[in-house]
Amino acid sequence: xxxxxxxxxxxxxxxxxxxxxxxxxxxxxxxxxxxxxxxxxxxxxxxxxxxxxxxxxxxxxxxxxxxxxxxxxxxxxxxxxxxxxxxxxxxxxxxxxxxxxxxxxxxxxxxxxxxxxxxxxxxxxxxxxxxxxxxxxxxxxxxxxxxxxxxxxxxxxxxxxxxxxxxxxxxxxxxxxxxxxxxxxxxxxxxxxxxxxxxxxxxxxxxxxxxxxxxxxxxxxxxxxxxxxxxxxxxxxxxxxxxxxxxxxxxxxxxxxxxxxxx
Amino acid sequence: xxxxxxxxxxxxxxxxxxxxxxxxxxxxxxxxxxxxxxxxxxxxxxxxxxxxxxxxxxxxxxxxxxxxxxxxxxxxxxxxxxxxxxxxxxxxxxxxxxxxxxxxxxxxxxxxxxxxxxxxxxxxxxxxxxxxxxxxxxxxxxxxxxxxxxxxxxxxxxxxxxxxxxxxxxxxxxxxxxxxxxxxxxxxxxxxxxxxxxxxxxxxxxxxxxxxxxxxxxxxxxxxxxxxxxxxxxxxxxxxxxxxxxxxxxxxxxxxxxxxxxxxxxxxxxxxxxxx
Numbered sequence: 001x002x003x004x005x006x007x008x009x010x011x012x013x014x015x016x017x018x019x020x021x022x023x024x025x026x027x028x029x030x031x032x033x034x035x036x037x038x039x040x041x042x043x044x045x046x047x048x049x050x051x052x053x054x055x056x057x058x059x060x061x062x063x064x065x066x067x068x069x070x071x072x073x074x075x076x077x078x079x080x081x082x083x084x085x086x087x088x089x090x091x092x093x094x095x096x097x098x099x100x101x102x103x104x105x106x107x108x109x110x111x112x113x114x115x116x117x118x119x120x121x122x123x124x125x126x127x128x129x130x131x132x133x134x135x136x137x138x139x140x141x142x143x144x145x146x147x148x149x150x151x152x153x154x155x156x157x158x159x160x161x162x163x164x165x166x167x168x169x170x171x172x173x174x175x176x177x178x179x180x181x182x183x184x185x186x187x188x189x190x191x192x193x194x195x196x197x198x199x200x201x202x203x204x205x206x207x208x209x210x211x212x213x214x215x216x217x218x219x220x221x222x223x224x225x226x227x228x229x230x231x232x233x234x235x236x237x238x239x240x241x242x243x244x245x246x247x248x249x250x251x252x253x254x255x256x257x258x259x260x261x262x263x
Numbered sequence: 264x265x266x267x268x269x270x271x272x273x274x275x276x277x278x279x280x281x282x283x284x285x286x287x288x289x290x291x292x293x294x295x296x297x298x299x300x301x302x303x304x305x306x307x308x309x310x311x312x313x314x315x316x317x318x319x320x321x322x323x324x325x326x327x328x329x330x331x332x333x334x335x336x337x338x339x340x341x342x343x344x345x346x347x348x349x350x351x352x353x354x355x356x357x358x359x360x361x362x363x364x365x366x367x368x369x370x371x372x373x374x375x376x377x378x379x380x381x382x383x384x385x386x387x388x389x390x391x392x393x394x395x396x397x398x399x400x401x402x403x404x405x406x407x408x409x410x411x412x413x414x415x416x417x418x419x420x421x422x423x424x425x426x427x428x429x430x431x432x433x434x435x436x437x438x439x440x441x442x443x444x445x446x447x448x449x450x451x452x453x454x455x456x457x458x459x460x461x462x463x464x465x466x467x468x469x470x471x472x473x474x475x476x477x478x479x480x481x482x483x484x485x486x487x488x489x490x491x492x493x494x495x496x497x498x499x500x501x502x503x504x505x506x507x508x509x510x511x512x513x514x515x516x517x518x519x520x521x522x523x524x525x526x527x528x529x530x531x532x533x534x535x536x537x538x539x
Contacts, residue, residue, distance in 0.1 A: 163357065163359065165351075165357075166351075166353065166357050166359075166370075168327060168345055169325055170370065171345050171374070180373070181359075185359075187361065
């Protein structure tokens with residue numbers, strides 16, 4: 001331990017700063033090109049608004065309570081979709097992973113349905129759950145279910161058989177097996193599945209909001225577009241972008257590499 | 264064949280146990296009418312060539328595998344599933360990587376709902392018994408293979424089994440570590456007067472530690488002989504150099520050699536069959 005840490009510890013420091021520098025450089029370049037395009041007059045002014053206009057729209061957005069209300073609506077929908085779809089996916093995944101018969105009978109359907117764009121089910125969801133948040137949650141849930149179920153099933157099959165034997169030899173009950181052996185042993189595939197699930201739940205929910213809705217971020221974006229308020233639309237995209245990065249790294253943090261031993 | 268060496272006072276009685284598996288090539292008898300008893304406090308080793316069914320026997324006694332006929336009793340109760348009187352130590356890596364040493368060792372105590380403070384205290388006791396003081400808060404990936412195997416041993420001992428059942432627990436370790444760990448096991452066994460049943464293919468290990476050695480035949484696995492090891496106790500790995508030790512090793516090898524070469528011929532035959 002001492003040896004390896006002595007050799008490897010100093011190395012990452014300059015690496016990280018190099019990567020950071022490159023990232024900053026890329027962002028600055030994109031901004032510069034953007035501003036250049038906006039001033040060049042080659043494109044319609046409104047398609048590529050100046051950074052200043054976007055900045056102003058951003059401040060305008062963040063200083064009005066209206067935006068936060070819609071943000072809360074979308075966040076609530078995504079959260080509910082992740083909670084419902086994630087837990088259903090987990091239960092189904094564990095059942096498929098544990099039972100060869102069930103897995104043979106049903107798992108191929110999951111593989112076929114998994115990559116299908118869930119938005120095609122949106123009309124049905126509207127009929128079942130209405131125009132409000134219900135249909136968005138339903139679509140997000142549907143999107144999120146598949147990656148979580150498939151990762152959980154795969155994770156379940158990867159569990160070291162010896163650990164299961166240890167649990168049995170100490171006469172663990174089924175509940176103890178699930179909570180003290182299966183779930184901790186498959187924590188990495190599950191976290192991965194939830195990460196993918198969060199991504200597609202976000203996509204599903206927002207997509208649904210842009211199609212037919214009366215509140216939420218997707219609704220605001222499409223509204224800004226329909227009145228051709230481009231700076232406002234870009235400002236919302238930027239915030240959304242930052243929020244998804246934040247959410248993703250949060251999920252990673254809770255069960256990611258830094259938590260390998262404890263989670 | 265020897266008469267079954269059993270006693271009414273034996274803590275573990277294996278009586279006429281047969282295990283048969285159905286394979287695509289037909290039924291295979293892994294364990295064939297095996298009978299023996301383990302006495303309270305003794306160290307008994309089961310030795311045999313690979314393919315003699317000793318691991319099958321381990322799983323049957325541990326209650327993880329059913330048997331075709333015969334009976335196995337521990338402390339007068341029939342084994343038909345994992346029994347609380349039997350504690351198993353596996354050959355493979357078996358520590359929980361997400362639990363530190365203390366929580367690994369406390370695992371069986373957690374399952375029976377022992378309060379946290381109490382089970383940590385008990386875990387500490389067994390950690391110290393296997394000589395891992397100071398490593399209580401380490402995780403398995405921070406330990407060596409030998410240390411991890413000691414964690415598994417401590418975890419099983421923490422459940423305070425009447426019989427410690429081990430399946431080649433040191434097979435994956437290097438020779439020096441194996442001998443030193445053997446010493447540790449002997450010391451613990453003598454300290455706790457722990458009845459122990461060791462499954463192994465290592466003659467030195469078997470003679471170094473056992474009171475009796477049960478030699479099994481190659482497939483189908485039967486009891487070939489039970490040898491009393493009349494070496495002084497307490498023992499350490501120093502005994503490996505003594506003349507009596509050498510005699511026992513030679514005697515067991517003479518028994519095993521025949522079985523092992525039969526196994527080898529059998530394997531060669533299968534290989535030839537597969538080739539043609």
